[in-house]
Amino acid sequence: MDTSSPASPARRDVLRGAALGTTALAATAAGAAGTPDTAALRAAVKADHDVNIKRLQDWIALPTIAAEGRNIDQGVAHMTQLARDAGFQTVETIKPAKGIPAVFATMDNGAKKTLGLYFMYDVKQFDPAEWSSPPLEGRIVDRAGMGKVLIGRGATNQKGPESMMLAALHAFKKTGRKPPVNLVLIAEGEEEIGSPNFAEIVRTPKVLAALKKCSGVIIPFPSQAPGNGNVSVNLGAKGVIELELVASGEKWGRGPAKDLHSSNKAIVDSPAWHLVEALATLVTPDGNTPAIDGWFEHVLPLTPREKALIADSAAKRDQAREMAQMGVKKFVGDMTWQETLERLAAMPTINIEGLVAGYTGPGGKTVLPARAVAKIDMRLVPAQTKDDCVAKLKAHLAKRGFGDIEVNVSGGYDPTQTDENSALIKAELATCARAGIQTTVYPRLAGSWPGYVFTSAPVSQPAGQFGFGHGSGAHAPDEYLLIESSNPKVLGYDDAVMGYVDFLHQIAATG
Structure with a gap:
């Protein structure tokens, strides 16, 4: 939290003089x-x-x-x-x-x-x-x-x-x-x-x-x-890619064509679990690093100049304040502040925005959902491209037996x-x-x-x-x-x- 006291009128005038070109x-x-x-x-x-x-x-x-x-x-x-x-x-x-x-x-x-x-x-x-x-x-x-x-x-x-x-x-x-x-x-x-x-x-x-x-x-x-x-x-x-991954009994050829009573789970496959399994293959076990086949093929490492710029940034930025503003207590890997900022600039990401399947209202409703959706965004770094990354995602899923999962891209662009x-x-x-x-x-x-x-x-x-x-x-x-x-x-x-x-x-x- 910023504990600075309000500026006096005189100090504000000095600031404006500097800021506004006088x-x-x-x-x-x-x-x-x-x-x-x-x-x-x-x-x-x-x-x-x-x-x-x-x-x-x-x-x-x-x-x-x-x-x-x-x-x-x-x-x-x-x-x-x-x-x-x-x-x-x-x-x-x-x-x-x-x-x-x-x-x-x-x-x-x-x-x-x-x-x-x-x-x-x-x-x-x-x-x-x-x-x-x-x-x-x-x-x-x-x-x-x-x-x-x-x-x-x-x-x-x-x-x-x-x-x-x-x-x-x-x-x-x-x-x-x-x-x-x-x-x-x-x-x-x-x-x-x-x-x-x-x-x-x-x-x-x-x-x-x-x-x-x-x-x-x-x-x-x-x-x-x-x-x-x-x-x-x-x-x-x-860059960014926004898409939905959709698993359904209809496309999979397994699981229900419409929601079933959950007692049938003993004998009927679940599209929701099928989607969860597919999602788990996209990243490392901690969920923090993309694991799609070939994902880092075109990723450019940080140059010495970029690392120097990040080092200067780390020295001038307030880590504690930024963490408080984000509402987090730990960053990935408990790295140093400079390492964290390097990762922020250099690491492409795969993020789950939302998961939707079956009943999500108050209380429970014992159903076996026929359809499950994961809303995904991916952040891209030089020299990745949207089209190449979408193609790699589809190939990765197909290779692992998840070719039935629909990849519906709604938008995105290159870095x-x-x-x-x-x-x-x-x-x-x-x-x-x-x-x-x-x-x-x-x-x-x-x-x-x-x-x-x-x-x-x-x-x-x-x-x-x-x-x-x-x-x-x-x-x-x-x-x-x-x-x-x-x-x-x-x-x-x-x-x-x-x-x-x-x-x-x-x-x-x-x-």
Whole structure:
């Protein structure tokens, strides 16, 4: 728990001065990029604080959930209007052959450089009974050691940080100034089901042509640690595969065609046990290392440089605080902190999201289920690919007598990697430095986003996450975003918005 006391007004002013580009260094970089009056922009952000928060709350109140087919048309329309309101001159929907449309928008500011923005307007499912505050209300509450936070589905993943970027663009618009870079926005509505159609959308000729003009692509991301405010700049992200493994009496040719009374287990095979046996072959006995045939064939080991970056990260990150935030007392293997962070970056994973079979209500119901389902996600590292890993999974199951088990892939994509010497990463680090925020560089985010579409051919541009502020609880109950910070090391909403303003200027100034 953060025990920092609230910052005094004077200390907050000093922090804002450092964070929002008022140092001599910031002025120098700003001048090179043709920066407008930063004070006017800051005043606009402050004046529109309530408007910006209300925009986020309204967005949270409209959840687009691809897995449930919920609010698809409304979500597309809302994202379209958000882009228009922020000043994008051309806004249109791009419809894949199947699936949910994306929103494509461009803003020509007559600048020399162009930045790509990746948004997602969909969110994960939620159960209101698990939340302390209504998940669609966006209620602002006090949180000890942090300040005021906004609770809601999408608060940190990703509507909150995306709303900060939109708020920055509104500040430019309100002050009658143009952002220092041109902008290309692509917002999808299927990220939370593994972006199954995103590559098709990006490779649409008009979208591809626009993205190829970009210096890089970012996904807004509230990246500050809640205690010391440090930022980890990730050079990539793991890939992901989402799928279901389904065992059934019908496909297996054994077991019941429909649920039976459990007394028949003495003479009838169980699809549920069949699935459990299959699952046990996918990992080592402790469940922590993939054991699929050939799984590590293309896995690249950490380079000496990556290990050095991780060592620096381990020295600057607070292990005890991160464990407390995760609610864990032990990490796999009881390794050192540095070894743990190396494993986090380098190890592909196979995770059981959920197991469903038979009766799951109150009390018991003595049935022998005819069908069992395991919901699985797999995280991939360079140079694994989605297609190769799915093929290896199917071959592994078939070789062991589980070829009847259905492998239903719902989405996924390859890992992504960006050169630490790219202009995009340099701009991120420079923006953090001007804000007085300590950074570490980490090989890759353990989570996933479809950045591979941007870093691979034919787009072939650097891509990464960027943003200040703090949020947590993605995919979980009580997801939150910090609005008013009581910790002088961590920026609240308005200051994080100004961080995006500064970043745009830095992109314009970085060679």
